[in-house]
Amino acid sequence: MNDPGGFEILTADPGSRARRGRLRTRHGTIETPCFMPVGTQGSVKAMSPAELEAIGTQVVLGNTYHLAIRPGIEIVETCGGLHPFMGWTRPILTDSGGYQVFSLARLRTITARGVAFQSHIDGRRLFLGPVEAMALQRRLGSDIAMVFDECAPWPCDRDYACQAVDKTLAWAAICSEQERADGQLVFGIVQGGEYTDLRRQCAERLVEIGFDGYAVGGVSVGEPEDVLLRGIRDSVGVLPPDRPRYLMGVGKRHQMLEAIANGVDMFDCVIPTRYARNGTAFTRRGRYPVKAGEYKDDKRPVEEGCDCYACSRFSRAYIRHLLNVNEILGIRLLTLHNLHRFMSFMQDVRQALDAGSFGAYRERWTERKDE
Amino acid sequence: MNDPGGFEILTADPGSRARRGRLRTRHGTIETPCFMPVGTQGSVKAMSPAELEAIGTQVVLGNTYHLAIRPGIEIVETCGGLHPFMGWTRPILTDSGGYQVFSLARLRTITARGVAFQSHIDGRRLFLGPVEAMALQRRLGSDIAMVFDECAPWPCDRDYACQAVDKTLAWAAICSEQERADGQLVFGIVQGGEYTDLRRQCAERLVEIGFDGYAVGGVSVGEPEDVLLRGIRDSVGVLPPDRPRYLMGVGKRHQMLEAIANGVDMFDCVIPTRYARNGTAFTRRGRYPVKAGEYKDDKRPVEEGCDCYACSRFSRAYIRHLLNVNEILGIRLLTLHNLHRFMSFMQDVRQALDAGSFGAYRERWTERKDE
Secondary structure, three states, rough: OOOOEEEEEEEEEOOOEEEEEEEEEEOOOEEEEEOOOOOOOOOOOOOOOOHHHHOOOOEEEHHHHHHHHHOOOOHHHHHHHHHHHOOOHHHHHHEEOOHHHOOOOOEEEEEEEEEEEEEEEOOOOOEOOOHHHHHHHHHHHHOEEEEEOOOOOOOOHHHHHHHHHHHHHHHHHHHHOOOOOOEEEEEEEOOOOHHHHHHHHHHHHHHOOOEEEEOOOOOOOOHHHHHHHHHHHHOOOOOOOOOOEEEEEOOOOOHHHHHHHHOEEEOOHHHHHHHHEEEEEEEEEEEOOOHHHHOOOOOOOOOOOOOOHHHOOHHHHHHHHHOOOOOOOHHEEEEEHHHHHHHHHHHHHHHHHHHHHHHHHHHHHOOOOOO | OOOHHHEEEEEOOOOOOOOOEEEEEEEEEEEEEEEEEEEOOOOOOOOOHHHHHHOOOOOOEEEEEHHHHOHHHHHHHHHOOOOHHHOOOEEEEEOOOHHHHHHHHHHHEEOOOOEEEEEOOOOEEEEEEEHHHHHHHHHOOOOEEEOOOOOOOOOOHHHHHOOOOOOOOHHHHHHHHHOOOOOOOOEEEEEOOOOOHHHHHOOOHHHOOOOOOOOOOOOOOOHOOOHHHHHHHHHOOOOOOOOOOOEOOOOOHHHHHHHOOOHHHHHEHHHHHHHHHHOEEEEOEEEEOOOOOHHOOOOOOOOOOOOOOHHHHHHHHHHHHHOOOOOOOHHHHHHHHHHHHHHHHHHHHHHHHHOOHHHHHHHHHOOOOOO
């Protein structure tokens, strides 16, 4: 476990459990609350590192399972680790492969020692357990490594959820004892499905083991919003206030705001990038399909008043055309805009927390939903 | 016809017919010899205008047929023309649709008045003749419009080539009388297949009509290299020295060098962009497949000594990985490098012409071929 001073709370919101924080890592400081774009295969889809930097991206995600399948960890290691491999100099958080226990359920077998995957590409076998996942993340050299957990599906009966928590805790204890990359932080992951007592017990036990930060996992796997929000509250309530909290895979802005109000500091989600590839634009007020016929000769930018490269130089009509004829530039411009919008959203949240106006900011989002 | 002063020859190579020139257009000056990246559908595939500018792109191509099909010329016109639509402020040359007479041969019917296309997308009918093609290019507002011609296939018997030349000339005369966009230049196109006398007659007759520049068309349609080079010589020999010459669709560097030595000033080709999407990298010395297994852990840049963004920040191993897992960034980086290589190639040619060392530069390419 690293120096707890790695995380510092700058301001606490008097009207909620929201906090404005700062997490120090070996590759730089992360101002929280923050949104982390997803770079599963070593690239935030369609974006260059220079573009990510220009819109203020502080940290990106990589995925241990996917990088182990392709190109293989040896290759990343030969290139000096994930940072030089990707050409990314700022912090990287790596997911352990625990989420693939859920998302690739048909291709894996769970045992007490870990999970045997069949590659989703060529059927090759890959065994990931707490020892293997931590070793791979050490070799990737990420700034924040996640413990190897079992992400259970939803719905999920109490017995199964209980077993998944037991495995997650046993594996977390092993993860906490593994060798790390220089300065690497390790976060525990709270599981427990929709069961309040299981989530609390899981969180308590993780805190006893002791981690540099704590994540809420097993959410955004198909459950309704009230179950999601309850899962967050159940998990976060037990966690020590002086460590960063990361909500995994949640990227609807009104949900992120509720999570922030409940004390969450970090988020990742494919929503801004994946929706861009489907032609959906995010604005300050919600989202809309740029591909819709009504924008075919619309000279306005994707979002009026936005100062990103896509909005300062191109029209909806042009981006709609590019998307319709499958030109890569269409996906690039919309991804850039959406990520810029999400980065600006988190910057606005941080400014509101700094200025003591988070309550009012949160209020404005009650009538807007990223649905 | 515009002021012939629009084209100026700065230096003539004493050892060949190569010339170092400068073409003035409404959106800026083009230093020749030059290479023009292809932006068929209003986008140079995978590139942003900012990136094209950064690598020194002087002029890009658009395609009248494809833009008429999607998004439709009305939409481009509503957006103020092709320059504002694409967010491109430098010169644009538009092809007339004549090449599609060849490339979409199964979807068109040729008559004396023009060509009836069936859309390659939805079967809708589009009629293009000299009147229509010039009107569309006027509405697109390109800096250089091409006459509507018939690009004949190869092989092609003398009778067919003769008929295609007759139509091309009749249409060229009509094109020359059409209204133009403000300051728009119009180039005639020499056809004639592999028949020396037909190419000469076609060029002579075009010069009688009088155009701002002249293109060599009907090449790079499958013929062997000696036929291609003869076609260039046959066409260019007859053209007035004080007008720019544009060789359509040829992009192998050793062929472009031979064409330059024969007095050609402008080139366009999909080679750097299309080959990038297939994983082929161009270097100063030739080309190689970045996807090959031997580069899987190669930490060197795509081309050593290259200062493009792709080469200054990323390895072959990384770009190979991105291409293998279908990440858009892989195509982006390789396209950027290849276009940068082609822009640098033309810059080197211009410098060699300025310095009087074109002969030596050309010599160095006799042992390298973009095959």
